[in-house]
Amino acid sequence: MTRKSVFRDPAQCMNCKTCIIACKLKHMFPPHNTTGAAADPKGVNLIQVYHVDPEISGDNVHQPFVSIACMHCEDAPCIKVCPSSAILKDSETHITLVDQERCIGCKACLWVCPYGAPSFNEDGKLVLCDLCIDRLREGKKTACEAACPASAIYVASPEEISELRARKAVERIAGGKME
């Protein structure tokens, strides 16, 4: 496999949160605790979807939605700060992976991640998007990419993603499909 990157397109995302559900199902995160002292209505979520303030100009309303998960930074700050070397880069795909046995739950990774992506399970161990590496190895799409009805998520090599983005930009400017 080549290097893998992820792009979540705010222009396409429509805030349906299907990716969140697909991701939770794929990873079989336990049901949310909604009662008692440990109640956490969100539970472990690897993706968060936000809407940013709309832009209104005349009759045009532009409302971007943004889904945020681990970006698999190339020079990942979380790896640098982790005191127990619990976060690693997959040598082949450059995906950021977590060794939960080693994680001690100090949360240094959360305090340093530019996207606030790290999420913690009820044992206090880090859970991070693994870009569904097992599915990628089988040649399938990631759970979120496969589920997204708006095709807002692409997981591919950085070159493929930039080509795709360039293609979209050209289409937007030219106002039509490119051959």
Place this chain on the structure above:
Amino acid sequence: MAFISFIEGPLLWFSFLFFAAGIVTRFIFFSFVIIKSSKPRNPGWSNTLVSFLRLFLPFHMAVIKKPVYAALRYLFHICLFVVPIWLAGHIALWEESRFDWTWGTLSDEWADWMTLLFLFIAAYLFIRRVILSGIRTESKKEDLLLIIITALPFLTGYFYAHGTLDSIAFLGDNIGTIHILSGELMLIMVAFLFCRTRLNREMCTGCAACELSCPTGTLEFRDEGRNRIFSYLLYQCISCGACVNTCPEKAAELRHEIDILRLFRPTSRETIRSVELKECEQCNGLYAPGPLMRKIENVGLKITDDYIQFCPKCRRSNYLERIRVSTR
């Protein structure tokens, strides 16, 4: 000599009874507190028990971190228990006593070598404490005193058995009495001797990983006001060392400590550390422990300044803002 017969008679009885009463009281308090405590995250009794038993096995992380020091510590404690209990001279006294008890004895040669080994290690520990002033300067004096009180019966006992000091008038005449007195002092001290967790002020970053690993809920933290406060319940601690193994800064440590007041306060939590929390520069919310953030800044991240002063929520909103500008 009324004083000497007092030391060899009533005071000896008193020390043994005091020792026994102290151990029983502490065991009762310990059982009470441990049974009463329940923690939602607690993986159950088996985990607590396993952690407790692991204390007696010399194969855990602390050994891997400092193998020589750990080996010496184990030898030290083995000698500390074996020599006084199985020494032929002591057993002779038990046989003479009204209990008429007896059990197998340690050969004199072994007893001598073990005593010398013990004294050698004690001297090493003492010198190590004096030299390495970096090790917990706060309680250095008590530590030294503790080593002296522990080593004294062995030292005097060795002199007593070998008559080394017989030529020195006062010591030569009274070494037996001094030996008994020092032994009594040690027995009484044991009732107040605790093994407790400390979080080193200079090294601890307040990350609370130790709290997460503690199987009994002995260590707890809460964020209160501008500070993160760690509290500790001595009687609930099983000295398992999970916190020591976990701490990434080597700041958590288990240490012996003489604490007279604590003996009678089985359920009172004490605050053992307070760490200030860092404020987000955007929303002014307190989020991460300050020393940890300073440490993270020192790691030398390339892109630190854009976001590290913000809480994770504000980081996300800043990111969203950037996206909004770029999709405009």
